[in-house]
Amino acid sequence: MRQRLRAAGKWPGRGLALLAGALFLLALALCPAIGQTPPRRLTLVHFNDFYRIEGVEGRTKGGIARLGGLLESLRKQGPVLALFAGDLLFPSLMSREFGGAQMIEGLNAVGLDAATFGNHEFDGKEEAVLLARLRESRFPWVSSNVRRADGSPFPGVAPRMVREAGGVRVGVLALTIPAVRRPYVSYLPVREEARREAETLRRAGAELVIALTHLPMEEDLALARDLPGVDLILGGHEHDAQLGRAGAALILKADSDLRTVWVVEAAVPVQGRPELHARLVALGTGVPRPPALRDMEASWLARLAARLGPDEPVAQSEAALDGRESTLRFREGNLGNLVADAFREEGQCEVAAVNGGAIRVDELLPPGLLTRHQVAEILLFKNRVLRLRVPGSVLGAALEHSAAMRGSGGFLQLSGARAAFDLGAPAGKRLREAEAGGAPLQPDRPYTLCTLDFLAGGGDGYVMWAKAEYRLSGDAGDSEELLLRHLRRLGRVAPRQEGRIRFLGR
Structure with missing residues (x-):
């Protein structure tokens, strides 16, 4: 069982004050105390996919200072373990520079108790960047399935952790999706390592076993069904708050960038399974921000401004630009249209496609001046835009794959093309209508396509584009520079949703 909380209407959204909305009370088991011995109690704080230290949405949500304020308050009440489920070092404009x-x-500074790797920990092309961050960490890193290229553990990274809190021996194992391939990293099988580590932790006397995961929810659910020895899965990778249950385990994921965190109250009896009560807490303007942490945020922002140099306007937008992941990973968005149009027009192609995960701003940008620094935040990865010539059948296969990727960073935003999907149809048969160049898609006709080098190399599963024979000589240029050129040429933009992507029966 899984619930995507906002979609299910169980959590009203990211913009609420602390503790607003529903309180989720979930007990794995209700075990009577042995004699008169009361259960031992501790609090777990879980968050995932945290990219911007200063917060988001005009700094009204998230940020390290609000996390520190929450932890400070909870620690006054009893023992607390703060756990992080990966995606930290990249991507953000600040991380691109530092x-x-x-x-x-x-x-x-906030006293994290344990972290694991997310796929974006390996965005750096050189291992030295990751090694430097591991050396700087005063908290433990745990990973049960990630190793260096030679199979040895990364320095200071343990396959498991046992920590006592509130008189309870808490065991932590950690798992990461093998999504990023770098010469310096290798992966062990997720399921096998999870089973081995869960058994090892129980033998070591762990009374509460937690799997800290950076995996898709479907894999978390499968793990829970397969691992009766795990009490709680604290996950990441998805960027919206989710709750699931399978087997004996509760599964929790928070919203990205500290918009929300999960606070789990654990009561552990002498015998029997722990009782877990979980509530989703919004880190908004009502959360205190300790002065030292506010100063830290401000200091890093000042360093970033000094590094980037003076900002400058590049265009006027007459429309709010929707860069939210909740839009770009699920449906057509006007910022996705603007970026795809820039690639198509500046790259001189018939069609352009950009994956929603390449647009990183994750905010609704208000109408007004667009600046050079904002463009850098929109396209953080600085991919190259390549020019391909692909048959219509291959373009159609990519559109079909985009439907399967809905909800993830692989969902496509389009220019020069339109697609209509039936999401109720079986996988592989969801594309019902497709156009390119203003006419129905012709399977045998070649089309020029501008897309990111990541996608052209088979990233996010777009292996249909990865044939060398499709590559045209000379790429279109740097993605950020193409968008800047497009905006400067137009001077004024008002992108809108145009029905480029439709869902039939909705």
Whole structure:
């Protein structure tokens, strides 16, 4: 069982004050105390996919200072373990300049108890960046399935952790999706390592076993069914708050960038399974921000401004630009249209496609001046835009794959093409209508396509584009520079949703 909380209407959204909305009370088991011995109690704080130390949405949500304020308050009430489920070092504009050093400094300051790797920990092309961040960490890193290229553990990274809190021996194992391939990293099988580590932790006397995971929810659910020895899965990778249950385990994921965190109250009897009560807490303007942590945020912002140099306007937008992941990973968005149009027009292609995960701003940008720094935040990865010539059948296969990727960073935003999907149809048969160049898609006709080098290389599963024979000589240029050129050429933009992507029966 899983619930995507906002979609299910169980959590009213990201913009609420602390503790607003529903309180989720979930007990794995209700075990009577042995004699008169009361259960031992501790609090777990869980968060995931944290990219911007200063907060988001005009700094009204998230940020390291609000996390520190929450932890400070909870620690006055009893023992607390703060656990992080991956995606920290990248991507953000600040991390592009400082290699994620600001994130480590922030989590050191709030007293994180354990972290695991997310796929974006390996965005750095050189291992030296990751090794430097591991050395700087004053908190333990745990990973049961990630190793260096030679199979040895990364320095200071343990396959498991046992920590006593509130008189309870808490065991933590940790698992990461093998999504990023770098010469310096290798992966062990997720399921096998999870089973081995769960058994090892129980033999070591762990009374509460937690799997800290950076996996898709479907894999978390499968793990829970397969691992009766795990009490709680604290997950990441998805960026919206979710709750699931399978087997004996409760599964929790918070909203990205500290918009929300899960607070879990654990009562552990002498015998029997722990009782877990979980509530989703919004880190908004009502959460106190300790002055030292506010100053840390401000200091890093000042360093970033000095590094980037003076900002400058590049265009006027007459429309609010929707860069939210909740839009771009699920449906057509006007910022996705603007970026795809820039690639198509500046790259001189018939069609352009950009994955929603390449647009990183994750905010609704208000109408007004668009600046150079904002463009850098929109396209953080600085991919190259390549020019391909692909048959219509291959373009159609990519659109079909985009339907399967809905809800993830692989969902496509389009220019020069339209698609209509039936999401109720079986996988592989969801694309019902497709156009390119203003006419129905012709399977045998070649089309010029501008897309990111990541996608052209088979990233996010777009292996249909990865044939060398499709590559045209000369790429279109740097993605950020193409968008800047497009905006400067137009001077004024008002992108809108145009029905480029439709869902039939909705």
